[in-house]
Amino acid sequence: MPKTSRSPRPRTRRPQADDRLHYRELTGLWLQWLQRPEYMPLDRWLRKHNTKGSALRQQPALAQAMFQAQRYLQLACALEHQQRQDSELSDAQWQQWDQQWQPSHVEQLDAAHLWHWVQQRCQENWRWPDGFRHYEQRAEIFRQFRDASQRPLSAQWLLWHGIRPSWLSALRQRQEYSHWSDAQLTHWLTQQSEAxxxxxxxxxxxxxxxxxxxxxxxxxxxxxxxxxxxxxxxxxxxxxxxxxxxxxxxxxxxxxxQDLASQHIVAAIKPQAGEKIWDACAGAGGKTLAMASQMNNKGAIIATDLHDYKLAELKRRAKRGQLLNIRSFVWEGNDVLKLPKEIARQQGFDKVLIDAPCSSSGTWRRNPDARWRFNEHDSQELIALQQRLLHLASQSVRPGGELFYATCSWQVEENEQQIAQFLQQNEGWQLLQQTMLGAPEHDADTMFVAQLKRL
Ligand SMILES: C[S@@+](CC[C@H](N)C(=O)[O-])C[C@H]1O[C@@H](n2cnc3c(N)ncnc32)[C@H](O)[C@@H]1O
The missing domain is CATH 3.30.70 (Alpha-Beta Plaits)
Known part of the structure; x- marks a missing residue:
C-alpha cells in the first residue's frame, strides 16, 4: 500500500473578504445543534433558532452551512480517520470502517475540524482566523482523498458524495426494480450532493x-x-x-x-371535479392543496393527519389558495375511518391517498440529515406502520374506487414490497401501476406511487 506523502505542505489561499462566515459562528451553531432533542430534523431546528437577534437571522448563510455539514459529516469523519492513518485505505477497508461508523461519532470530532472539511468539500469561502493551525495541515489529505474517490460507486466515491457505502446494496435493489442503468444510478447519487x-x-x-x-x-x-x-x-x-x-x-x-415529484404524484391521481377523496396522511397539505385546486372547488377532500398542528398549517394554506372543498380532522391511524354520511351513502371514497410516513430517503437533497436519522429499528417500525395505514385506509375505498400509496422514499422495502405484501394479504385489489418519480430523470426529490383499484 502506498505511503501517504505529507510534505511539502501546499500553501492554501486564505479568504480575503470580511462578509464571510466565521468558523466561531459555525462552531457555536454546531455545538447548539448537538444539544437538540432526539429526532428533531434540521429544518425544524433551524426554524426554532431563527429568532430575532439570533446569528441565523443575521446571517442566513449559516443555515445553508448547516445543511452542507449534514451532507458531509461522515466524509469529515473519514478524512479525520485518513489523517490519523499512515497509509491510504483500500475500498474494502473503507467499507469496513463504514460498518462501524455511527452518526454520533461526529460528536467526537473537533468542531473546527468538521467545518474545515466541509469548507474544503464545498469550496466555501469562509473566514478563518489568522494562523488557524488546521487549515493547511489537512489540505494534502483532502486532495489525496478526492483523487482516490474517482471510481463511481466505490466506497470512497460514495463517501465523497456524502452517502454511506452501506447504502449500496439497497440502492442496487432500487436500480434493479426501476431498471436504472449504472449511469442513472451514478447520476442519482451525484444529484444527492446538490440541493x-x-x-x-x-x-x-x-x-x-x-x-x-x-x-x-x-x-x-x-x-x-x-x-x-x-x-x-x-x-x-x-x-x-x-x-x-x-x-x-x-x-x-x-x-x-411543491416538489416536482410530489406534483407528479398528484398528476397520477388525476383528481376530478366532483370526486370524494380522502388524503389520509395530509400533513401540511402539499398534495391536498394540489388536488383541491385541480378539482375546481367541486367535490370534497377529507384531509386527516396524526398531527393537529400540521392540519392547522393546511387550513392556513387552503385559505390563502381560496380552496373551499377541504375538510380536515385528526385521524391517528388506529381504526378504520368513520365515514361521513355522504361518503357512506356511496360505500366509500372514490379515491384514497396514503402518503405514508417514511424514511424520507427520497428527500436527502433537501433534508440531508434524513440520511443519518434512521436506523434499522426505526425502519422496521415504519414498515409496520405503513402496512397498518395501508390496510386500514384501503377499507374506505368504494368498490370500483382507487387507492394510492405514496412515499418520499426510494427504498424497495417501503414501496414495492409493501404493495406486494398488501396484495398478498387482501383480496379484491388490482395493481394498475407502480413507479418511482422525480430523480434521476428530473432535478427533484425521489418519490414512489402505486395505484390500486378495488374490484
Ligand atoms: C409524508 S408526510 C405527508 C406529506 C403530505 N401529504 C404532503 O404532501 O405535504 C406523512 C404524514 O403522515 C403523518 N402520520 C404519521 N403517523 C401517522 C399515523 N399513525 N396516522 C396518520 N398520519 C400519520 C405525519 O404526521 C405526516 O404528516
Whole structure:
C-alpha cells in the first residue's frame, strides 16, 4: 500500500473578504445543534433558532452551512480517520470502517475540524482566523482523498458524495426494480450532493387574473427571486430562505411551493371535479392543496393527519389558495375511518391517498440529515406502520374506487414490497401501476406511487 506523502505542505489561499462566515459562528451553531432533542430534523431546528437577534437571522448563510455539514459529516469523519492513518485505505477497508461508523461519532470530532472539511468539500469561502493551525495541515489529505474517490460507486466515491457505502446494496435493489442503468444510478447519487431546486406550482383557483407562466416568471424576477422556467414548470434556487413566502404572488395564493415529484404524484391521481377523496396522511397539505385546486372547488377532500398542528398549517394554506372543498380532522391511524354520511351513502371514497410516513430517503437533497436519522429499528417500525395505514385506509375505498400509496422514499422495502405484501394479504385489489418519480430523470426529490383499484 502506498505511503501517504505529507510534505511539502501546499500553501492554501486564505479568504480575503470580511462578509464571510466565521468558523466561531459555525462552531457555536454546531455545538447548539448537538444539544437538540432526539429526532428533531434540521429544518425544524433551524426554524426554532431563527429568532430575532439570533446569528441565523443575521446571517442566513449559516443555515445553508448547516445543511452542507449534514451532507458531509461522515466524509469529515473519514478524512479525520485518513489523517490519523499512515497509509491510504483500500475500498474494502473503507467499507469496513463504514460498518462501524455511527452518526454520533461526529460528536467526537473537533468542531473546527468538521467545518474545515466541509469548507474544503464545498469550496466555501469562509473566514478563518489568522494562523488557524488546521487549515493547511489537512489540505494534502483532502486532495489525496478526492483523487482516490474517482471510481463511481466505490466506497470512497460514495463517501465523497456524502452517502454511506452501506447504502449500496439497497440502492442496487432500487436500480434493479426501476431498471436504472449504472449511469442513472451514478447520476442519482451525484444529484444527492446538490440541493434540489424549489419547484413552484401555479394554483389556477387563486389565479383569477389568469396570469400566464411568462408573467408570473417576470413578476418573481422583479421581486428578486432567482427563478427559472423549465418546460411547463417554474423553479427557484437558493432554498427556502430566498423569500418566496414574501412575494405578492405567494401571499395571494397564486403560487405554492411543491416538489416536482410530489406534483407528479398528484398528476397520477388525476383528481376530478366532483370526486370524494380522502388524503389520509395530509400533513401540511402539499398534495391536498394540489388536488383541491385541480378539482375546481367541486367535490370534497377529507384531509386527516396524526398531527393537529400540521392540519392547522393546511387550513392556513387552503385559505390563502381560496380552496373551499377541504375538510380536515385528526385521524391517528388506529381504526378504520368513520365515514361521513355522504361518503357512506356511496360505500366509500372514490379515491384514497396514503402518503405514508417514511424514511424520507427520497428527500436527502433537501433534508440531508434524513440520511443519518434512521436506523434499522426505526425502519422496521415504519414498515409496520405503513402496512397498518395501508390496510386500514384501503377499507374506505368504494368498490370500483382507487387507492394510492405514496412515499418520499426510494427504498424497495417501503414501496414495492409493501404493495406486494398488501396484495398478498387482501383480496379484491388490482395493481394498475407502480413507479418511482422525480430523480434521476428530473432535478427533484425521489418519490414512489402505486395505484390500486378495488374490484
Ligand atoms: C409524508 S408526510 C405527508 C406529506 C403530505 N401529504 C404532503 O404532501 O405535504 C406523512 C404524514 O403522515 C403523518 N402520520 C404519521 N403517523 C401517522 C399515523 N399513525 N396516522 C396518520 N398520519 C400519520 C405525519 O404526521 C405526516 O404528516
Amino acid at each position: 434540489a431546486p424549489l419547484w413552484l406550482r401555479v394554483n389556477p383557483i387563486a389565479n383569477s387574473a389568469q396570469l400566464d407562466q411568462q408573467t408570473i416568471y417576470n413578476e418573481l424576477l422583479q421581486e428578486k427571486i432567482s427563478v427559472q422556467r423549465r418546460g411547463e414548470h417554474l423553479c427557484a434556487h437558493g432554498g427556502r430562505g430566498i423569500g418566496i413566502g414574501m412575494t405578492n404572488l405567494y401571499k395571494a395564493g397564486v403560487i405554492e411551493i
